[in-house]
């Protein structure tokens with residue numbers, strides 16, 4: 584037998600026994616209703632749903648996995664890297680200035696448990712902003728771009744091709760191709776007539 588309905592259970596001997604569930608089931612008593620309602624409320628509690636960003640890597644994570652950055656502020660010096668950050672310039676000829684201090688997302692005041700554990704060991708987390716992943720403040724105009732709009736303004740367009748193998752894993756089939764988008768040409772063409 585391959586398919587069994589939920590009212591059958593498999594015994595140790597491998598046979599399926601009929602539980603002879605009544606239908607319709609009897610009305611649930613108040614205790615059961617209370618247990619169901621309170622466990623639903625518990626699951627939907629704000630603390631189980633709320634998410635916030637990690638100051639070290641910027642990843643959005645459930646709040647229950649985050650702790651305050653100020654608890655590890657004495658260890659954050661390992662995230663001080665040069666050549667990663669850049670203050671906004673209004674003109675191409677303006678000199679480049681970096682932000683001082685550890686490379687963090689200063690709009691977040693919490694840190695993900697995994698990042699905190701790495702920092703406590705004196706290691707920079709692999710996906711930390713300090714590992715060359717810092718972006719800075721994203722302007723409102725760029726925050727809500729659609730996929731095609733992102734392609735149009737990307738300075739470098741990249742693509743890579745993967746195939747799924749028998750084990751369900753993926754492997755790369757071709758090289759990554761990266762080529763520069765002709766942005767000035769696009770600017771002259773947009774907006775379309």
Ligand SMILES: [Zn+2]
Nearest residue numbers: 637640695698
């Ligand atoms: Zn993190």
